[in-house]
Amino acid sequence: MSSEPASPGPARRPTIYDVAKQAGVSHQTVAMVLRGQGKFRPETLKRVSAAIETLRYRPNNAARALATSSANRIGALVFELLEVGPSKTVQGASLRAAEAGYLLEIVSLPLHDPRDDQIDDGAIRRALTLLDRADVAGILVFAPVDRLLDRQAGVDVSSLSVPLVMELEPEPARGTTLSERGMDLVIDHLAGLGHTRIAYLGGSPTWVAARRRSEAVRGALARHGLELVAELAGDWSAASGARAVRALGPDDLAGITALVCGNDQMALGALLALDEHGIDVPTRMSVTGFDGIPESGFLRPPLTTVKVDYATHGRQLLESLLARIGQPAGNIETTGNTPDDAPPDTEFLPRGSTAPPSGPDVRS
Structure with missing residues (x-):
């Protein structure tokens, strides 16, 4: 009988419970943070984010994708979903995704870090971690902010395993946007x-x-x-x-x-x-x-x-991502309104809030 110690097996993949223990919170809290749900103190978000990065935790949804033999979801990162433009755009994208056989999975991100009124980089990293998985075919980012484009923010888009397309209105070109x-x-x-x-x-x-x-x-x-x-x-x-x-x-x-x-x-x-x-x-x-x-x-x-x-705009953005599914990932592709991609229809509605200038204190 050999007395040699058994060789260690492969390292166990960290679970949501490991993250919860490391951060000192419940596993329900970790799940809600990953889904972008609920409101938590900045200190709690910081601990959860640090635990995820330390443990290199990744949601294990591969089994579900293998069971269906396909990636049937498209991830959507949305800032300020309650605003009219983003909400209508997402609605249009969701309908087009359903027509193409995909479910649009929405992660709503806070625009600002409540600690210093800046972009919450941790929230962006957690959202990308949540969506970069086997049952997601691609990621679409609506109404972007500069921080997502800033490689110094710690948002490593190059490590993504799925294509990412970001809505981005181009530089002015007189009448095209x-x-x-x-x-x-x-x-x-x-x-x-x-x-x-x-x-x-x-x-x-x-x-x-x-x-x-x-x-x-x-x-x-x-x-x-x-x-x-x-x-x-x-x-x-x-x-x-x-x-x-x-x-x-x-x-x-x-x-x-x-x-x-x-x-x-x-x-x-x-x-x-x-x-x-x-x-x-x-x-x-x-x-x-x-x-x-x-x-x-x-x-x-x-x-x-x-x-x-905006609904038609959302459908156009989803089409841009569908064209990239199956292609190499690892970079941000931006899409917006170019001469080949007409901007959404606009209709001017003149009403009672405008009139010719008048009054004694109007300056020429």
């Missing part, structure tokens, strides 16, 4: 009414789409020989629109005859704040939105806006 089409319509309308003192209220600069929309406004104004008199920053929410306009002083407000908002929600907040300032819309100041939410026609006054066919 969603933002350019929509903002051309808005500025043409305001300039046609006689407005020359126009301000812009945009989304968070961490969103590529927000910067593209700002560039589109400036480009449209330049065609009329105009420049922005002020640029305000929000975060796409109605509350941020109200905050930005409330912060304006009397002199700032006196120099503006029209306020262009990057989406309808911020316009809604701006309307409230202007009313609080005692400024009548549209007699003293015109206000426009973007997106064309159903409620925009029922505000007081009804909001002039641009209606966007």
